[in-house]
Amino acid sequence: MAQANLPEPEQLALRILRGERAAVAGGLNLLDNKLPEARNRSARLLAALSGERALNDGHLVGVTGPPGAGKSSLVSAMIREWRLAGRTVGVLAVDPSSRPELGGGALLGDRIRIKNSSHDDGLFIRSLANRNQLGGVATEVWPMSWLMLACFDIVVIETVGVGQTEIDIAEIGDTVCYVAQPASGDTIQYLKSGIIEIPDIFVVNKSDIGAAARKTASELGRSAPRPDRRDDWDYPVCLVSATMNTGIRQLNEHFDRHRKYLVGADLLGTLRARHQSGWVVRLLKEEFGTFGLELIGGCAAVGERLGENQHRQFEEYERMRKHILSRFMSASQPSSLTKGAS
Numbered sequence: 034m035a036q037a038n039l040p041e042p043e044q045l046a047l048r049i050l051r052g053e054r055a056a057v058a059g060g061l062n063l064l065d066n067k068l069p070e071a072r073n074r075s076a077r078l079l080a081a082l083s084g085e086r087a088l089n090d091g092h093l094v095g096v097t098g099p100p101g102a103g104k105s106s107l108v109s110a111m112i113r114e115w116r117l118a119g120r121t122v123g124v125l126a127v128d129p130s131s132r133p134e135l136g137g138g139a140l141l142g143d144r145i146r147i148k149n150s151s152h153d154d155g156l157f158i159r160s161l162a163n164r165n166q167l168g169g170v171a172t173e174v175w176p177m178s179w180l181m182l183a184c185f186d187i188v189v190i191e192t193v194g195v196g197q198t199e200i201d202i203a204e205i206g207d208t209v210c211y212v213a214q215p216a217s218g219d220t221i222q223y224l225k226s227g228i229i230e231i232p233d234i235f236v237v238n239k240s241d242i243g244a245a246a247r248k249t250a251s252e253l254g255r256s257a258p259r260p261d262r263r264d265d266w267d268y269p270v271c272l273v274s275a276t277m278n279t280g281i282r283q284l285n286e287h288f289d290r291h292r293k294y295l296v297g298a299d300l301l302g303t304l305r306a307r308h309q310s311g312w313v314v315r316l317l318k319e320e321f322g323t324f325g326l327e328l329i330g331g332c333a334a335v336g337e338r339l340g341e342n343q344h345r346q347f348e349e350y351e352r353m354r355k356h357i358l359s360r361f362m363s364a365s366q367p368s369s370l371t372k373g374a375s
């Protein structure tokens with residue numbers, strides 16, 4: 034893409050905040066563009082979308098689980114309920130198992146019987162098939178979810194969580210939902226051995242198949258550990274059927290309840306700020322490597338700086354990028370990150 038064609042970030046941010054679809058699509062494309070000037074503008078865009086809102090508004094929901102558990106079908110069913118309730122939804126489908134001929138987004142759109150996403154202004158789906166790095170979520174997914182959070186009530190990220198690999202989704206979502214396959218003992222094994230993070234909500238989909246689904250749900254209910262760190266949350270296990278549309282409204286109520294719980298316990302802002310710091314460090318590492326991070330004092334200094342600027346993490350990100358770049362240019366000695374350095 035020629036530089037002349039790149040959008041002006043501040044203008045684009047205003048249009049994204051108004052929920053203009055074309056602007057959302059343009060913003061996501063910009064974030065996906067790896068050319069230096071595009072990265073520069075991406076940082077400006079994210080800074081313009083940042084602020085208090087970023088720590089308080091919207092609901093970032095992660096849906097994960099093994100391939101074939103019915104995540105896409107479930108997300109479609111959840112969207113149907115949310116849209117009926119008048120809530121706007123953005124989806125990032127990071128699912129390599131989605132049928133390639135349709136693409137994850139198209140597949141989801143296809144399954145939503147109400148309206149095709151391209152004809153519903155309150156629904157935006159972006160497929161990021163194959164962005165699920167082995168055991169992780171590609172770094173661009175996080176800024177993309179951030180962008181969508183600026184203009185949709187609910188942002189869903191669908192990823193494939195494959196047991197033994199780390200589930201990064203827990204480092205993005207306000208609320209993480211794990212969709213288990215009925216009659217598969219894997220989830221319970223992973224849980225017991227601590228391989229998977231404890232999700233906030235468990236779902237056993239395909240309740241229409243009967244006993245096997247009920248058995249898995251009751252086993253999960255018994256084996257889900259209760260960590261101390263959030264002992265006021267009850268870690269519900271939901272038995273639903275995406276295809277029969279049963280239990281979906283109740284599931285969505287659990288999502289709302291979990292968000293209310295986070296707000297009530299004063300955890301939402303803290304959680305988001307922590308997630309953001311983690312991703313800023315990841316983004317800086319991806320672009321400049323550990324050496325680049327060392328140039329501004331290393332991980333700890335970066336984390337501290339971000340912690341002091343929780344409402345302006347992307348401005349800080351941009352400043353740190355520029356700082357590293359200038360240090361690369363001047364090829365001078367490493368120095369520690371000082372306040373106000375840019």
Ligand SMILES: Nc1nc2c(ncn2[C@@H]2O[C@H](COP(=O)(O)OP(=O)(O)O)[C@@H](O)[C@H]2O)c(=O)[nH]1
Binds near residue numbers: 102104239
């Ligand atoms: N019986 C039944 N099958 C389902 C249900 N939800 C999804 N499926 C089927 O499970 C398969 C995988 O669904 P999909 O949503 O693509 O799963 P994903 O890979 O986790 O996203 C498909 O064949 C779906 O039709 C359900 O509630 N009941």
Ligand SMILES: [Mg+2]
Binds near residue numbers: 104128130
């Ligand atoms: Mg899927």
